[in-house]
Amino acid sequence: xxxxxxxxxxxxxxxxxxxxxxxxxxxxxxxxxxxxxxxxxxxxxxxxxxxxxxxxxxxxxxxxxxxxxxxxxxxxxxxxxxxxxxxxxxxxxxxxxxxxxxxxxxxxxxxxxxxxxxxxxxxxxxxxxxxxxxxxxxxxxxxxxxxxxxxxxxxxxxxxxxxxxxxxxxxxxxxxxxxxxxxxxxxxxxxxxxxxxxxxxxxxxxxxxxxxxxxxxxxxxxxxxxxxxxxxxxxxxxxxxxxxxxxxxxxxxxxxxxxxxxxxxxxxxxxxxxxxxxxxxxxxxxxxxxxxxxxxxxxxxxxxxxxxx
Amino acid sequence: xxxxxxxxxxxxxxxxxxxxxxxxxxxxxxxxxxxxxxxxxxxxxxxxxxxxxxxxxxxxxxxxxxxxxxxxxxxxxxxxxxxxxxxxxxxxxxxxxxxxxxxxxxxxxxxxxxxxxxxxxxxxxxxxxxxxxxxxxxxxxxxxxxxxxxxxxxxxxxxxxxxxxxxxxxxxxxxxxxxxxxxxxxxxxxxxxxxxxxxxxxxxxxxxxxxxxxxxxxxxxxxxxxxxxxxxxxxxxxxxxxxxxxxxxxxxxxxxxxxxxxxxxxxxxxxxxx
Amino acid sequence: xxxxxxxxxxxxxxxxxxxxxxxxxxxxxxxxxxxxxxxxxxxxxxxxxxxxxxxxxxxxxxxxxxxxxxxxxxxxxxxxxxxxxxxxxxxxxxxxxxxxxxxxxxxxxxxxxxxxxxxxxxxxxxxxxxxxxxxxxxxxxxxxxxxxxxxxxxxxxxxxxxxxxxxxxxxxxxxxxxxxxxxxxxxxxxxxxxxxxxxxxxxxxxxxxxxxxxxxxxxxxxxxxxxxxxxxxxxxxxxxxxxxxxxxxxxxxxxxxxxxxxxxxxxxxxxxxxxxxxxxxxxxxxxxxxxxxxxxxxxxxxxxxxxxxxxxxxxxxxxxxxxxxxxxxxxxxxxxxxxxxxxxxxxxxxxxxxxxxxx
Numbered sequence: 045x046x047x048x049x050x051x052x053x054x055x056x057x058x059x060x061x062x063x064x065x066x067x068x069x070x071x072x073x074x075x076x077x078x079x080x081x082x083x084x085x086x087x088x089x090x091x092x093x094x095x096x097x098x099x100x101x102x103x104x105x106x107x108x109x110x111x112x113x114x115x116x117x118x119x120x121x122x123x124x125x126x127x128x129x130x131x132x133x134x135x136x137x138x139x140x141x142x143x144x145x146x147x148x149x150x151x152x153x154x155x156x157x158x159x160x161x162x163x164x165x166x167x168x169x170x171x172x173x174x175x176x177x178x179x180x181x182x183x184x185x186x187x188x189x190x191x192x193x194x195x196x197x198x199x200x201x202x203x204x205x206x207x208x209x210x211x212x213x214x215x216x217x218x219x220x221x222x223x224x225x226x227x228x229x230x231x232x233x234x235x236x237x238x239x240x241x242x243x244x245x246x247x248x249x250x251x252x253x254x255x256x257x258x259x260x261x262x263x264x265x266x267x268x269x270x271x272x273x274x275x276x277x278x279x280x281x282x283x284x285x286x287x288x289x290x291x292x293x294x295x296x297x298x299x300x301x302x303x304x305x306x307x308x309x310x311x312x313x314x315x316x317x318x319x320x321x322x323x324x325x326x327x328x329x330x331x332x333x334x335x336x337x338x339x340x341x342x343x344x345x346x347x348x349x350x351x352x353x
Numbered sequence: 354x355x356x357x358x359x360x361x362x363x364x365x366x367x368x369x370x371x372x373x374x375x376x377x378x379x380x381x382x383x384x385x386x387x388x389x390x391x392x393x394x395x396x397x398x399x400x401x402x403x404x405x406x407x408x409x410x411x412x413x414x415x416x417x418x419x420x421x422x423x424x425x426x427x428x429x430x431x432x433x434x435x436x437x438x439x440x441x442x443x444x445x446x447x448x449x450x451x452x453x454x455x456x457x458x459x460x461x462x463x464x465x466x467x468x469x470x471x472x473x474x475x476x477x478x479x480x481x482x483x484x485x486x487x488x489x490x491x492x493x494x495x496x497x498x499x500x501x502x503x504x505x506x507x508x509x510x511x512x513x514x515x516x517x518x519x520x521x522x523x524x525x526x527x528x529x530x531x532x533x534x535x536x537x538x539x540x541x542x543x544x545x546x547x548x549x550x551x552x553x554x555x556x557x558x559x560x561x562x563x564x565x566x567x568x569x570x571x572x573x574x575x576x577x578x579x580x581x582x583x584x585x586x587x588x589x590x591x592x593x594x595x596x597x598x599x600x601x602x603x604x605x606x607x608x609x610x611x612x613x614x615x616x617x618x619x620x621x622x623x624x625x626x627x
Numbered sequence: 628x629x630x631x632x633x634x635x636x637x638x639x640x641x642x643x644x645x646x647x648x649x650x651x652x653x654x655x656x657x658x659x660x661x662x663x664x665x666x667x668x669x670x671x672x673x674x675x676x677x678x679x680x681x682x683x684x685x686x687x688x689x690x691x692x693x694x695x696x697x698x699x700x701x702x703x704x705x706x707x708x709x710x711x712x713x714x715x716x717x718x719x720x721x722x723x724x725x726x727x728x729x730x731x732x733x734x735x736x737x738x739x740x741x742x743x744x745x746x747x748x749x750x751x752x753x754x755x756x757x758x759x760x761x762x763x764x765x766x767x768x769x770x771x772x773x774x775x776x777x778x779x780x781x782x783x784x785x786x787x788x789x790x791x792x793x794x795x796x797x798x799x800x801x802x803x804x805x806x807x808x809x810x811x812x813x814x815x816x817x818x819x820x821x822x823x824x825x826x827x828x829x830x831x832x833x834x835x836x837x838x839x840x841x842x843x844x845x846x847x848x849x850x851x852x853x854x855x856x857x858x859x860x861x862x863x864x865x866x867x868x869x870x871x872x873x874x875x876x877x878x879x880x881x882x883x884x885x886x887x888x889x890x891x892x893x894x895x896x897x898x899x900x901x902x903x904x905x906x907x908x909x910x911x912x913x914x915x916x917x918x919x920x921x922x923x924x925x926x927x928x929x930x931x932x933x934x935x936x937x938x939x940x941x942x943x944x945x946x947x948x949x950x951x952x953x954x955x956x957x958x959x960x961x962x963x964x965x966x967x968x969x970x971x972x973x974x975x976x977x978x979x980x981x982x983x984x985x986x
Contacts, residue, residue, distance in 0.1 A: 071530070072453040075443035079500040080459055082440065086497040087466040090477035097477065154367070165368060167614050168375045174610055174617065176559035178577040179603045182584065183382050186592050194381055197397050230375070234622045287472040290561050294581060308472045312566070315476045324476055332473055339468050518712035521679050526726030526773075527700040536725070540716035 091332070097325035104319045116326035125302055126310065126327065133306045136217060137285035140224045145277055148229045149270075152236030166237065170230035177227075177290035184223045185210065185295050213303040216296050220304055223291055232277050239273035240266070279342040283335060307331045382603070385596040386410070393592045406593065413583055413598035418571050422579035429491050429564075429575060430557045433498045437553055438546075440500035441508055446534055448505065449512035450520070467502035475566050482567060493567040494575070498557065504549045511542040548620035551613070555606065576602055629690030629703070629780035629813055630655040631676065636685035638671050638837075645671050647837040648685075653830075658807045658814040660828030662821060663860070668837040669817045670785065676815065677783055678702050690780055705774035706783040710790060711766050713758040713773075719745075720754040723773050730777075744772045747809075764795045771806070782807075784816045788823060800827055821861050825849070833857050855887060855966040864892050864925060864936040866960070873932045876908065877956070880974050885961040892938035894958035897926060898951050899944060906976050908954040914947045928952055 098116055100109040120126045151169065155162050172180060187194045188209035196206040209219040243266065251261045289308040292298060298305035298313065305313075307327065314324035385393060386409055388402040413419070447453075448460055471478075478497060482488045487496070515538060523533050539546065561577040568574050583591075583598045610617055631653040638646040646668045653659045661669040674680040676687060678699035687694050694702050714722050720741060727737045745751045748768040758766055767787065774782060784803075788796045804827055807814050818824055824831050825845045833840040833848065833856070840860075841853035852858035852866070859865040868889040871881060877888070901909060912930035924942045928935055930952060937952060944950050956976075961969040 069453075072447040072451040072456070075447035075451075076459055078440040079444040079505060080462065082496070082500045083462060083466045083502065085481075086478055087469050087474065088462065090474040090481060091469065093477040093480070094474060097480075151371075161368065165371060167610075167618065168372055170618055170621075171375065171379075171607070171610060173621065174555050174559075174606055175603055176561060176577050176606070178559070178561045178581050179382075179599050182580065182595055182599050183378055185584075186385065186596065187378060187381060189592070192394055192396055192398060192592075194377075194398060200397075226374075226378075231621060234618060238622045283470075287470050289472055293565070294561075294584075311476060315479070316566070321476070321480075328473060328476060335468070335470070335473065516710070516712065518708040518710060519714065521677070521699070522706070522708060522712040522773075523714070523725070524679075524699050525677070525704070525706055526777075527729035528725065529729075532729065537714055537716070 094325045094328050094332070097321055098329045100322050100325075102321040104321055112322065116322045117330075120323060120326050120330070125305065128302050129305050129307060129310045129327075132217060132304060133286060136221060136224075136288060136304075136306060137282055139221045140228070140285045140288075141278060141281040143221065143225045144228045144232050144281060145274065147225065148232035148277075149236055149274070151229065151233040152240060153266075155233065156237045156240050166230075166234060168230075170234055172227045173231040175227075178294065180223065180227055181291050181294035184219075184226075184291075188219055210296055211300060213300050216300060216304045220288070220291050220295065223295070224285065224288065228281070232281070235277055236270065236273060239270050243269040275342075275345060279338060283338055286331065286334060286338075379603075379607075382596050382599060385593055386600045387597075388593045390591060390593055409593050409597035410601065413594045413601065416583060416594070416598075417579050419576075419579055421571055422574055422576045425491055425494075425573060426558060426576040429494045430554055432491075432495050433557050434550060434553050436495065436499040437501050437504055437549070441504040441549070442534065442539070444500070445505050445508035445512055446530075446538065449509045463502045463505055467506060471497070471563060475563070479566055488567060489569045489573050491573050494564055494573065497563075501549070501553065504553070507545055507549060508542060511545040512538055515541055547616065548623065551617055551620050555617075558606065630688075631781060631813065631815065632686075632688040633672070633676075634686040634688070636672070636675065636682050636687065638668070638675060638680065639683045645837050646675075646682075649837070649839055650685075651832065651839060651842060653813060653815060656811050656813055657830050658804070658816065658828050659830045659832060660824040661815065661817045661832050661834060662824035662828075663819065663834035663840075665819055666836075667834040669819075669834050671837075672834075673783055673785055673815065673817050676781075677704055677706055702781075703779050704781040704783055705777050705779035706785065707767075707770045707774050707787045709786040711758075711770040711787075713766060713769055715758055718755050718757055719750055719761070719769050719772075722758070722769055723776050726773065726777050740776050744776045747775070748772045763791050764799065767791065767799060775806075775810070780813065782810075782812050782814045784814065786818050787816075789818075789820070803827060822863065825861065831861075833860060835860075851968065851971070852960070853968055855889075855962050855968075858889055858960060858962070858968070862891060864938065866891050867895075867935040868962075869932055869935075871961075874908065877959075880956075881961060881972070882969060884963045885969055886964040887962040887966070889960045889962065890954050890958050892925065892936040893940075894955060895935070895937045896953040896955075897928070897937050897939055897943050898953065901951050902953070904953060904955075906956045906974065908956065910952045910954070912950055912952045914944065914950060917944075917947065 097109070099111060099113060101112045101116070102109040155165055155169075188196075190196065190206065190208050190211060193209070195209065199206060207215055209215050247265050247269070248261060251265060256264070286306075287308050288306055289312065292304055292306060292309045293312070296304040298309050308331070311324045311327045311331070314320045314327065384400055384402065387405045387407075388399070388409075389404075389406050392399050392402050444463075448456065448463075479488070482493045487493045519537060520533060523537055528536065559577060560575075561581060564573070564575045564578050565581075568578065580595075580598045580602050583595045633649055633651050636646060636649045637644060645666075649668075649672065661672060663669050671680060675682045676689075678694065678697060678701075682695070689702055689704070714725060717725065723741050723744060724737055727740065732740070741754070742751070745754055748771055750765065750768055750772060753761060753765060758769065761769065770787070787803075788799055791799060800823065803814075803816075816823075816827060825848075828845055830842065831845050831848050832842045833853075835856050841848055841857040843853070848857060848861055852861065855868060859868060866889045868887050871878075871885050871888050874881075874888055881888070897912075901911075903909065910930040910932060912928040915927045915929055915934070917927070918925045919942070923938055923940050926937045926939065926944070928937060928950070935952070956972075956974050959972055961972050963969055
């Protein structure tokens with residue numbers, strides 16, 4: 045038997061074993077290599093490098109990086125500015141996500157209808173989502189201009205006092221939240237609408253046959269069926285809001301008096317303005333931990349949900 | 354739904370208000386872009402400028418090397434797009450269609466990279482780029498985005514949906530793996546490819562953060578940076594020029610959105626739902 | 628044209644042996660049908676034959692050549708898939724042409740071949756359409772054309788008719804038989820449908836749990852099933868089978884080895900009155916259901932032996948109620964305790980009849 049196996053189709057098998065077969069084995073790796081290489085170079089390695097730097101003191105130019113243990117972290121935790129950064133980040137994230145989600149859910153229930161008017165409205169509220177944050181920031185700086193801005197003109201029109209939107213510590217963070225909500229609401233609304241449309245119609249028909257009042261239908265069918273979408277949008281919103289940078293850099297530069305300083309901007313400042321690479325890296329590691337926890341929670345809940353079905 | 358006249362009127366007013374909230378800022382931008390400097394400093398504001406100040410655009414364009422910015426933007430966006438397709442397609446195919454040792458490990462690695470935002474790692478990447486000497490070049494803006502974990506994930510999904518028999522039929526038809534990808538897989542994945550292209554284009558055309566961090570001189574700066582710098586050039590007061598520049602940045606995207614509205618919305622929402 | 632030989636083929640998936648040491652020869656130019664219930668291993672055999680799966684053990688020979696290590700495209704086979712597997716983004720012409728182009732057949736020759744094949748399967752008017760614009764039958768024809776155009780030694784067809792509606796299925800059955808006659812190539816046809824197996828194959832291989840149950844011409848499988856499985860699998864409704872003990876009036880006449888007794892539904896009769904025909908078992912029965920199918924009627928009746936199907940072309944009884952089921956003794960089949968068929972029963976009266984020259 046073994047002899048017969050060797051004997052037949054020798055040439056063809058030889059060719060396949062030597063050239064073809066080994067290439068078949070290598071091919072998948074060759075195909076994923078470029079992507080994996082880039083990932084390692086620009087994502088995996090930098091993460092490791094950042095963790096390494098967070099335990100060192102370095103000013104960018106000095107040839108030595110002094111190992112300082114966890115003192116960068118203890119410095120950060122005792123730094124009043126950094127504690128403010130954390131609280132700003134949480135306030136910004138909470139209100140941005142809460143307002144965006146609740147308003148866009150209402151908008152979705154309202155605008156989830158056929159017809160030209162409604163699809164036009166959907167497109168209109170979506171449009172800020174694809175505009176550069178630079179444009180959005182510039183536009184809103186101008187609209188929120190304390191002297192000649194449109195927003196104060198409108199407030200005066202309805203009999204209210206002008207507000208120092210971006211230049212007063214009380215209002216600056218609120219202003220940034222407003223801009224974020226304005227930009228993000230369209231995307232969230234449309235995802236909610238997609239979620240609403242994926243709820244099977246027969247569920248509502250069955251409920252109607254049972255004489256279920258509309259508000260109960262909303263609570264018992266719409267809300268549970270929409271909860272995966274709600275969860276997805278919340279997590280994505282939280283993750284994105286934690287990384288807010290562009291509007292802060294352009295509109296307030298973290299001020300006034302640190303009132304709008306958040307994580308990424310803080311890292312940016314310490315890295316590129318104060319050249320404290322160690323502190324900046326330590327702050328980055330803390331952000332990494334927060335984002336990782338959020339991501340893990342997301343997948344945990346997601347897998348549970350899949351399990352339920 | 355309630356269809357009483359009062360409800361209809363309230364609904365209509367609501368729609369108009371909503372439209373105002375989202376459209377008026379753009380109208381305001383356009384209006385300001387044509388104003389004279391004096392007209393931007395009146396209160397209450399003027400909506401229609403007395404004469405259309407076209408020279409605002411010229412002034413914005415001439416306030417910096419805008420041609421350079423524009424060319425950089427185009428080159429960076431296009432090269433990212435090309436490189437992404439070149440790396441995503443084979444990787445997605447390998448992950449979707451081959452079994453090989455450590456496949457799950459490499460895919461997990463890809464998924465981790467999907468979760469890592471550039472805002473988190475800009476500092477160490479900056480240091481690396483600097484030590485490799487490609488800081489402040491367009492390569493520093495391109496290479497980190499030469500592949501896309503999101504793209505691999507999405508395209509792999511699409512490739513996995515192709516029934517196995519189709520590939521078997523093609524193998525019986527003497528098709529090489531490359532021919533299978535080119536003639537069967539890619540045509541079937543066309544909607545996903547368009548989605549990815551739109552995504553990538555919009556994200557990198559608009560990107561402000563990465564060029565801000567990775568460039569220090571005009572030789573590698575892109576359009577969003579140029580626009581952002583308009584504000585500083587004039588000491589922050591020449592809103593008419595700033596808005597003119599802004600309009601130049603927004604217009605291409607808005608025009609694309611106008612024509613490919615349905616497709617763009619579907620792309621963003623579909624990937625959002627997934 | 629080619630003979631196919633499987634030598635001690637086994638296939639194990641995750642420790643589960645789905646094909647168990649099968650050896651068989653498929654004759655050159657035959658229309659061989661692999662038939663069996665789902666999970667019997669027929670598709671696995673097919674896929675090993677095509678080269679999509681590697682057998683765990685054994686050798687496969689096509690046309691005297693061992694193909695164990697040959698890639699599917701090098702085996703000189705063509706396949707029609709269950710769901711046709713047409714390339715959805717290519718036109719009909721593109722679908723047929725793809726394999727030729729990959730084999731570097733010159734353009735001119737390609738066009739000639741395509742025109743010829745399209746003519747044979749009647750697709751000449753649809754060459755520029757995409758598959759999603761075609762009806763089920765047309766898609767089927769494209770799949771056939773795509774396979775035929777390569778002029779393979781072996782045609783493999785994997786349940787090709789299962790996605791068609793009943794009427795089209797009958798029509799395509801005839802067309803496939805004619806096609807086989809025209810081409811004269813070896814056809815290996817997999818199905819779970821015993822009607823297709825009986826009507827199309829000139830040889831049937833019945834499989835169950837990875838083992839060949841019987842390999843024979845359709846009529847032989849029907850008339851002398853090799854074992855209980857074959858007996859119950861072929862025939863609609865299936866053969867009625869009972870434990871030997873239920874037929875106590877036969878005990879003395881049956882061979883010692885017999886454990887089961889069976890008879891085909893159409894061999895039994897039904898009457899309202901008892902007739903006492905000699906050499907016939909008569910059972911007082913009650914009709915449970917009757918299905919009137921037009922030409923024939925299928926009765927399900929209950930009696931002391933058990934529940935049995937009786938198929939009749941004359942509809943002797945038209946409503947439910949009491950009646951008499953009659954089973955001619957000469958039509959009985961006997962099976963041993965291991966479920967294999969025993970030699971045809973011979974009752975003393977048959978010998979007498981033979982001697983008397985009555986038959």
